[in-house]
Amino acid sequence: MEYVKELLKDTPLKATPQRLAILKEIYEAGHIDLESIYKNLSNSFPSMSLATVYKNIHTLKKYGVIKELAISGSKSKYEIAKQKPHHHLICKVCGSVIDIEIDTSFLKKQLKDLKDFEVTNCDIYCYGICSRCKNKTSG
Amino acid sequence: MEYVKELLKDTPLKATPQRLAILKEIYEAGHIDLESIYKNLSNSFPSMSLATVYKNIHTLKKYGVIKELAISGSKSKYEIAKQKPHHHLICKVCGSVIDIEIDTSFLKKQLKDLKDFEVTNCDIYCYGICSRCKNKTSG
DNA sequence: ATAATTGCAAATTTTTTGCAGGTTC
């Protein structure tokens, strides 16, 4: 619980048990959608209301504690924001998300000189099939 | 209208006036969200129902005629799928989307040898501020 | 003590569905 509490230290947000439980869920899952957070917590935290999850996702995103991954064709997933810069592999079959480090110096080079747009950050989503699903299909 | 009709030729989809109007709207807008399609068409096509827009977006996406851009923090936008490969600049202020061609050879090189994932395609979303919004802010 | 947060229930918004009538190929 201490790790997730740390995540709030630069924000005005209070460390309520509900909020910490939500953060812990995201932290442990790596990437998780809102409804799954709620369902998973319903066991360990029966009083948790869905509205609280919504409100927290909104607030945590607003303060940059978590980051939303908007995934084409399925629900958004959330991850802890403060991590080493990385991008994402997304399995088209099972929907799982895997972090990947990509050297983006080439990209920055290409974007630096745009004259009608000033880029601050890029998200790279790589779609394909994970080894687990691939083995199921071909095996 | 002929251009958008062409887009359906490799699919089993019928060229209804509603469907063509939706495609034309997406084609002309470049990138547009579902509700805007409906609202824009409500003038020129008063009988168009929202359910028809939903059903068409779903079907057109399924057959690869259009592509969904999942944008973190706002509604998905749709674009015509058959275009020269490109990626997207997204203005954080006004939400506008601009196509950009990026040389992704660097990326492919890095993704080719992953052993636990087989990448089929990548989407690059570059966030920042467009010149129009920048001029408003600083001017 | 103060301001923020929760949980609930209700309201709102978004998306899906079933079906009768009409249309495309």
Added chain:
DNA sequence: GAACCTGCAAAAAATTTGCAATTAT
């Protein structure tokens, strides 16, 4: 004429809101 598509209205799902009671700092 067969299969598909539309529009409507209703249903279902997702998200937001207001507020009284509670809790963190």
